[in-house]
Amino acid sequence: MTSNKLRRQPLYEQIKSLLMRRIAEGEWQANEVLPSEWELAGELAVSQGTVRKALTELVGEGLLYRQQGRGTFVSDIASDWGDCSLVTPGLPDERPDVIACELLGCSRMNAAEEIAQRFGIRRAAPLLRVRQVWRLRGQTVALDDALLPAERFEGLDARWVRECGGVYAALQRRFGVRPRLQTEQMRAVTLSREEAQLLNTSIDVPVLSVLRLSSSIEGEPIEWRQRYCLTEQLAYTVCRA
């Protein structure tokens, strides 16, 4: 490992960063096996134990997974639902059905004071706004409205989101950023007429509002997303593995 003597970062942190960068650059695809701990240790000129510590942390962060006797692998691309899903109420361990995304549109707007502060950008800085609806067995079940700092993700547009099948997948493939759900705020609300129309429901049915803040693994705020879910026949499930 080419480590300057004046380093303030532990070796294993440097290795983590290096591996994250190389994965982001596509050196290994999803579900592909990494070199063994000993190979990495040789290549980076550190001990196997140090490589191991770096890998263990990346496994904990969800970027990698291990299988004893086989190797260490790159995890699947992140979904816009993270560790959440829509399932039948009362059956918390049901396998969720595949949910389909329809991109309504990407637009640009200027950051209000509150949002700007949260992203650590100047007031009225450009934001990227992505609107999506989600369908389950043909029914529209959720409406998303995501805001991202546009200057941080210059070049992200409707084509990327559509081709990758979601905002998070696009961020990971285009920028190597793996979003991490930070907080989610749930409320029971009713919708405006426009939103109700998009969700194909009436304005007096109670709807679950989820306000989500996501960050990169390093803690940089990435996304502010307002989601509305129809929960008459479904439940928004948060799963802590």
Next chain:
Amino acid sequence: MTSNKLRRQPLYEQIKSLLMRRIAEGEWQANEVLPSEWELAGELAVSQGTVRKALTELVGEGLLYRQQGRGTFVSDIASDWGDCSLVTPGLPDERPDVIACELLGCSRMNAAEEIAQRFGIRRAAPLLRVRQVWRLRGQTVALDDALLPAERFEGLDARWVRECGGVYAALQRRFGVRPRLQTEQMRAVTLSREEAQLLNTSIDVPVLSVLRLSSSIEGEPIEWRQRYCLTEQLAYTVCRA
């Protein structure tokens, strides 16, 4: 460490169990310092690295916390809210106000098929039912209905829950079990007349329903809790630290 040769459990797992038991038995109180890694290693006749691995996992599980240069400490007692709280909507990093618990009552009932299966107990086995309301700045804001397998927690009653200030605190102090939120299912619903009365609201205001499953750290299912939150002026926040 007195480890039989035929062990299937790694040393550090045995140490984890041992420490959990000793903490549960009250050998060290909350925020009290543990013996140093070297002392524990000597006492248990293992290497310091093995103790370290055990402690690291317990820190990850929230039972302990470390401070460099000072030592390793026992964490605070768990709250019935876990990593969730009620805060002002739109301010996800606001410090939540202290929430006060009022115990409505403890009763016993028999397990329906679905619940029995989930707890891995026989049908119609006895359940402990704990009902609570929560107050914030004098306002009633949430109603809880918790079910626990009564035979597993024989002796748990209203006195324990009241004195400890919550079900989870009682479980930890009385049985050394630290509950771990497994899944939470959110829905926007309306209340029955009885529930609306307890929450001091009307039956047509939308309310957040949270159905929670908790387990011990070992994975044993512990609790099934139905919670209703008033979210007109508050948001139910799930925080992933």
Next chain:
DNA sequence: CAGTGGTCTAGACCACGTT
């Protein structure tokens, strides 16, 4: 200064999966 946790190394052996 002594004592704590934090990092890093080198080497040994075990458990598992593939060949």
Next chain:
DNA sequence: ACGTGGTCTAGACCACTGT
């Protein structure tokens, strides 16, 4: 049989906290 990750050891040095 071989290569992988998983456990365990012993020893070194660093960074931080208290006295």
